[in-house]
Amino acid sequence: MSAEFMDFLKHNYAYVAIGEFKPGKFAEAERLFANAVSTYTHGFKGAYLLREEPDTDKGIALILWDNIEDMDSNRNETHEKILKDMAHLFISPPTTAFYQVSSEISGET
Template sequence: MQDFRDCLTHKLARVTIAEFLPGKFEEAQRLYQEAVDTYREGFCGAYLLREQGSDRGISVILWDDEAAMAAHETAVHQAILNQMAPLFASRPENREYEVVSEVVPSEVVAS
């Protein structure tokens, strides 16, 4: 049975909005994947969204909590971010959000 405190705990989403130099999105995407591949315990998923026909994107990375997110800010992770830094057209905007509602699709029942 789920403990009452679990109902009060929310996942955390780190959302980054960025624009890359022309033609650099694919390289940034490769580095993003390298960074995400280093995540383990407390990591709940990641999405990299790209505005069609542009070099602008949004990253959404989901964590169990702030401690899990902080634990993955390692030297390896920082080295990957340092490689990514020259690819940005301007400084990315980072924000953290509580996930207060999560809707997952229900299974499709075959008729």
């Protein structure tokens, strides 16, 4: 099989965290999320932080990777410190899971 065809068959992975922050802490968590994501390099495909409306402290973090191993390889001292700084902002630990991206549909560019 050609490399192009194999790339077509390759699926990305999504790390998903769903949680709720203490009242008024979403902005601080958003800043820390951006700091953590800025440390990612190899295999990182993009990230989203979604906030439940209207203006709640509930959110979903979605981070896209080439594969699960890439997420682990991007962990470093700075990343771990940011996650530790973020932990006290949650009401309770977020629910986390990995998903294989089975379909990807883009809109107009």
